[in-house]
Amino acid sequence: MSTQIAGTRVAFLGTGNMAEAVLAGALRSGVAPSDVVATVRRPERGAELAERYGVATTVDNAEAVVGARVVVVGVKPKDVGAMLDSVAGSLEPDALVVSVAVGLPLSLYARHLPEGQAVVRTMPNTPAQVGAGVTAVVAGPTASEEHVTLVEALLAGTGETVRITEKEIDAFGALAGSGPAYVFYVVDAMAEAGVLLGLTRDVARRLAVQTVLGAGTLLAETGEHPVVLREKVSSPGGTTIQALKRLDDGGVRAAFLAALEAARDRSRELATELG
Ligand SMILES: NC(=O)C1=CN([C@@H]2O[C@H](COP(=O)(O)OP(=O)(O)OC[C@H]3O[C@@H](n4cnc5c(N)ncnc54)[C@H](O)[C@@H]3O)[C@@H](O)[C@H]2O)C=CC1
Numbered sequence: 001m002s003t004q005i006a007g008t009r010v011a012f013l014g015t016g017n018m019a020e021a022v023l024a025g026a027l028r029s030g031v032a033p034s035d036v037v038a039t040v041r042r043p044e045r046g047a048e049l050a051e052r053y054g055v056a057t058t059v060d061n062a063e064a065v066v067g068a069r070v071v072v073v074g075v076k077p078k079d080v081g082a083m084l085d086s087v088a089g090s091l092e093p094d095a096l097v098v099s100v101a102v103g104l105p106l107s108l109y110a111r112h113l114p115e116g117q118a119v120v121r122t123m124p125n126t127p128a129q130v131g132a133g134v135t136a137v138v139a140g141p142t143a144s145e146e147h148v149t150l151v152e153a154l155l156a157g158t159g160e161t162v163r164i165t166e167k168e169i170d171a172f173g174a175l176a177g178s179g180p181a182y183v184f185y186v187v188d189a190m191a192e193a194g195v196l197l198g199l200t201r202d203v204a205r206r207l208a209v210q211t212v213l214g215a216g217t218l219l220a221e222t223g224e225h226p227v228v229l230r231e232k233v234s235s236p237g238g239t240t241i242q243a244l245k246r247l248d249d250g251g252v253r254a255a256f257l258a259a260l261e262a263a264r265d266r267s268r269e270l271a272t273e274l275g
């Protein structure tokens with residue numbers, strides 16, 4: 001991929017949890033801090049981002065997009081339409097607008113932006129902050145192959161990217177966008193169980209974190225099917241199979257299926273409410 005990311009001016013509009021994680025990854029991709037402007041609502045938040053990343057910050061969104069080649073819209077779905085309206089008149093005609101919002105269809109962006117403005121819809125996740133994310137990328141109808149390649153180059157430092165169709169993005173969000181929260185939930189539950197068994201809170205948490213990290217690394221590095229790796233841990237007549245039986249009795253697998261369906265459905269609902 002030959003896209004030159006260095007020298008690309010990038011504006012982040014609404015730099016909260018997700019946009020900060022993408023910003024951190026974009027800097028790792030080779031975007032210079034001096035080419036980044038991040039908008040905030042509270043000046044104290046701006047000072048924090050400036051201190052942490054060496055980027056410029058402002059509360060003025062329209063000013064931030066002037067000269068920007070890529071504009072990442074990082075506000076909550078309900079605030080995206082108003083944000084687009086507030087910057088539409090200041091965008092460079094060749095600027096690429098990048099969506100990270102769950103639910104909102106590309107057609108919403110087209111309604112709020114000048115005709116022909118290029119838009120790429122993405123669905124990142126927060127491990128982007130440490131370069132271990134996975135982001136879905138969907139090209140809008142006015143985006144060229146160069147625009148998609150530019151987004152992939154911008155996101156290279158956030159982790160993996162996967163090109164999908166807009167039809168698939170609600171499912172992607174339910175699995176990978178929200179996925180880190182499920183894993184944090186499991187880590188917290190495992191740590192609490194360790195405390196129940198008498199471990200200190202600190203030790204229990206460290207064991208839970210390292211076990212999830214180790215299991216994830218093993219999966220990724222061996223490429224083995226999770227069932228195969230699970231079977232290698234659960235010896236016949238041993239201890240693990242007793243624990244797994246309790247998880248099945250508790251309906252944990254069924255709860256995961258229902259949980260992802262609920263996240264997917266909420267994403268569709270947001271599209272209907274706001275799109
Ligand atoms: N948090 C996550 O794990 C993921 C979030 N997303 C998407 O990312 C977007 C942001 O979500 P979060 O980062 O979680 O929310 P957040 O609330 O942390 O970030 C939104 C930020 O926008 C700022 N903001 C709102 N209006 C503004 C304005 N007019 N000018 C300047 N700044 C303004 C807020 O102060 C806040 O810091 C959403 O659209 C969400 O669907 C997508 C994937 C994962």
Ligand SMILES: O=C(O)[C@@H]1CCC=N1
Pocket residue numbers: 102173177178
């Ligand atoms: O919960 C949310 O709405 C956002 C979108 C995907 C992950 N977090």
